[in-house]
Amino acid sequence: MTNLQETKPLMHLLSATFDSLQSATPEQLAHNPFLQLRKQGLDALARTGLPTPRDEEWKYLNLAPYIRHPYQLPAGKESLSHLPQILPITTIPVVFFNGLFQPHLLSPAHGVTVTSLAQLLDKGSHDGTVLGEQEHSIGQLLSPEDDPFVALNAALLHQGALLHITQNPSQPIYLASITQSDQPLFVNLRFAIRLSTGTAATVILDLRTLSKTAPTFHNIASEIWLETESALTLIFLQNDTAQNYGVLTTRIAQTARSRSRLYTVTAGNGMVRNTTSVQLNEPEAETVLYGLSVLRDTEVADHHTAVEHLAPNCQSSELYKSIVADQATNIFNGKIFVHPEAQQTNAYQSNHNILLSDDARVYTKPQLEIFADDVRCTHGATVGQLPQEAVFYLRTRGLPETVADVLLLHAFAGEVYEQLPLEPLRAWIDQQLSHRLFDIVDLAADRKLVDLQFATS
């Protein structure tokens, strides 16, 4: 590594990878797929560097303010004595604290096998067939060539987890990264999740930082396989604090009659980039992508989605909404590819945005590429403001302007998560968002939550 590279943001994190590759024998390099992946990541990064607004896929997201901090990778053996109560539900906790897996928080759970990636790597002798079969191994769905952050994730490959769902788990799986540090922390995690035939599971991917002074940057890459007739609900919680930054790359590969439902709630983290792609590889697979951003201050949310219809009779529907206040920015880019063999495809996409200030920004771009003739695809995007006619109507019925605004915004937002299957979690999200909406419309401080009960009635 040259000195020049070391002066670039984040590149100082790669020195350990560099060392591990230099000390590896050609024999090890040839037989250890993890080392190979690290090398591929390093090589890809050396070629492309980190993305800048000059890259088409990163056009509206300027990463410079988020990557400039002197981040450190996790060190030592940091341990979290107990899981803080964040969500109002009981879960199967697969928790990383300051970037390190916390196996002691996980008790044996029915239906799911959890393997620590770090443990596999440290053994060094593993043959690389993760989750039992070569085709379900790390690096099969996400290649370092795809994206600089996937390359960085591969180059830093160490912490993460492999989840194999063999029967229906009794509780949602809580994949959580929690940090608490006085120093800027870089958390690089890799997940591989496989749902066996006919199983159903809910996975919550949650990013939390308890740090007040120093930022945490998450770079998370997830590869997910849905076997025949399996069903996954995947919930991304991004409603933490401004010091929490994240780039999350997720790719889901689906086989026949499998179903995935993704919910993304972005309402608090300072910067989030979600690069989410779903491959519908076999007939009658179905995916639902729902996303909501409620942004204020200088928060940035960037949702890039890609749905690939590769087989006949598959269905995808996408609904992304945003409420953007202050100087915040929401970006939506939704690609739908319908390949020639994907006849009888149903694909829906919509993106609706409400701007609440003159300085708020919304960028929306639907991209449809359709190569089959017997398909039904619809898409729509809108950017608007609070409908003043409706506000006036509500005010003539006695609602103060702020309450009218919140009622309308809440109804607008609610469509995204009203179908969320876990009721206590849905109610919790609803409450968090209602608080945020009231803050955003600058409500007088004496208003009590009681008035918000319309939310769940």
Next chain:
Amino acid sequence: MHNAKQPLLVIENLHVAVDDKQILKGVDLTIYPGEIHAIMGPNGSGKSTLAAVLAGREDYTILQGRVFFDGKDLLEMSPEERAAAGLFLAFQYPVEIPGVSMLTFLRTALNEIRKSNGEEPIDTRTFLQRVREAAQLLGLGNDFLQRAVNVGFSGGEKKRNEILQMAVLRPKLAILDETDSGLDIDALKIVANAVNSLFGTIQSYLIITHYQRLLNYIEPDYVHVMYDGKIVRSGDKTLALELEAKGYDWLRSETLSSIELPSTTT
């Protein structure tokens, strides 16, 4: 007969413009508790503007005049303050509120009004009872209350919904802005019956209408004719019949001749 009472609404010499165009050119009107007033007039005469100004719509400019509601300066009050004080406007074109159910909407509105008046929130049982009675009065089923406000409602349902809200909120003065337009005869009777049966709970009505039809069912004490931004004639309910018989053209010629304008059009 009403000299002992304080008037509910007093409009004095009201001049209003929208986008630099003057719409109201000196309206005077006084309504006492227990009275039903009707304002008739051709399209564009300023009837709906008057309703909107009374409800507090903000894109109008008050050029001159004063309005008192229950002794308070109405024009100084926000729309929600007017609602809390007991003024209600049934919209000519009710607005859709996607994602907000009728029940949520009604309870939020009712409790906000109660809160402004220093009252506790209504208890759920009383609330539901009141809402169901109102729905029944308007011939609307309980499933109607689960639907989003005005979303996918027929024209007639939207109008009945306005009266449903009035029945739940129980204002002192209700202004019905062309509530009869778009209603078939059966729906018209239902609405009129509801308005009549709530009279008393609701102290006064101001009924704005283009046609005399509704006034067959709701008998006004006073009928006012509005033309070119002014009330040009007032009388009892027979004025409505006269107007219906002679048409608004009669009024136009009357008005023009009475103020002796030179005829500039042919």
